Amino acid sequence: MRRPDDALRLVIFDVDGTLIDSQNFIVAAMDRAFAQVGRPAPAREQTLGIVGLSLPEAMMVLIPDASPDTVDGLVHHYKESFVELRRQTGGEAHAPFYPGARDAIERLDADGWLLSIATGKARRGLDHMLDSHDLRRFFVGTQTADDAPSKPHPGMVLNCLAATGVDPRRAVMVGDTEYDIAMARAAGARAVGVAWGYHARERLAMAGAEVIVDDFAALDGTLHAMLETA
Template identity: 50%
Template sequence: MSAPLRLVIFDVDGTLVDSQADIVASMTAAFEGASLPVPPREVILSIVGLSLPEAVAQLAPGAEAGMRAAMVDAYKSRYMELRAAAGAEISSPLYPHVLGVLNQLHDEPETLLAIATGKSRRGLDKLVDGHGIRHLFVTQQCADDHPSKPHPAMLQAALSATGVEPRHAVMIGDTSFDMEMARAAGILAIGVTWGYHDAARLSDAHMLIDDIRLLPGLLQQVWGQIA
C-alpha cells in the first residue's frame, strides 16, 4: 500500500529567503514619501508576512486610506527598483542549505511542496524564477488571491489544489502569523528561528527548528506518528 500524499507548505520571506534589507529600505521609502516618522527596523520586520496593505495599516494606523494606498505604491516601486538593480538572487538570497533541503523533499515521491506567502504574485514570480525554484512547488498561494495571514484561506486553497488532508500537511514559517494561520487551518505548525520573529513570538508553533537541515528528519518523525 502506497503512502498518502504529504504537503509541506513554506512561507517565503524570513523562511526561504532573507529579504530584510530590501523590505526595510522599501518601507523606509514609503514612510519618507509620506513625511511620516520611519518605524525602527525591528518594528518593520515584525509585520513581515502580512499582506502589504495590512502591514502598512499596522505600521501607520493614523494615516488616512489614501495616504496608506500611496505608501503601498511607494513601497512596491522601491522594492522593484532594488530587485531590478541587484537581481533576485542577491536582493533576496536563499538562506543557507534551503535549496538542498527543497530538492531533497521534492525528490520524495509522496511529498508535495507548496508556498503560502504575503508577497504579491508578481513579486513571488520574480523570486521563484530568479532562483530557478518554480518547478519545486505544485501550488503557490499569495496575497493577491487571499485575505492576509493569519486567515487560513491560503492553506485551505493549497489543500484543495492538492487533495491532501489537513492531517497530512505542515506549514513551515518564521512568524506568528504563519503559526496562527496553520492552526486555523487545522494543520501542523513548524516554526523556524532564523527569520523575523524570535522564538518567543512563535508560541503557536507545534514545534521549532533552528536549522533547516533538520526538517526532513523531523518530517519523517511527524509522518510516522500519523501513519
C-alpha cells in the same frame, strides 16, 4: 475539491524570512515609502515584525491611526520602491538563501513530498524569485497576497489543500512568523517554526508552532516525526 488522499504529504513554505533573507530590500523599500508620504520610517525591527502580512494590513500595524489615503499611499510607494530596488540590485535574485534551504527543497521533493508556497509577497515578486533561482519546478502550487486574504487568515493554506487533495493533518506549514503559524492552525494544518527568521521563538511558540527547528538539516526528520502522530 479533490478528495483527501491519506498517502499524500504536503509541505507549505513561507518565503521571506524562511527560504530567503530579503530583509535589506524590505527595509529599504519601507524606508522609501514612508519618506514619500512625509512620515518617519519605522525602526528596522518594526518593519521586519510585519513581514508576512499583506501590505495594507502591514501599514495599519505600523501606523494604527493612519487614514485610508495614507495607507493607500504607503502601499503604492512601497510597491514602486521595491520594483525600483529590484531593477537596481536584482532584488530577490540576489537575496541569499538561508543555509540549507535549497538542499532541503530538493531533498523533500525527491522524498515524495508535495511542495507549495504561501507568502505575503505579491505574485510578481514571487514569480521573480522562483524564476531567478530555478525553483518553480519543485512546487505544485503557490499562493500569494494576490490570491487570498492576508495571513493569518487560513485562505492560502486552504487553497493549497484544495489544490492537492491533501488531508490537513498531513500538511505542514513551515514559516518564520506568528502569522504563518496562526494561518496553518486556523486551516487545521500542522505548523513548524524556523528559528532564523523575523519573529522570535517565543512568538512562534505562542502562535502554536508544534516544533521550532534551528536549521534546515533538522527539517526532514521533524516532518516525518510529525506525520507519525497525525
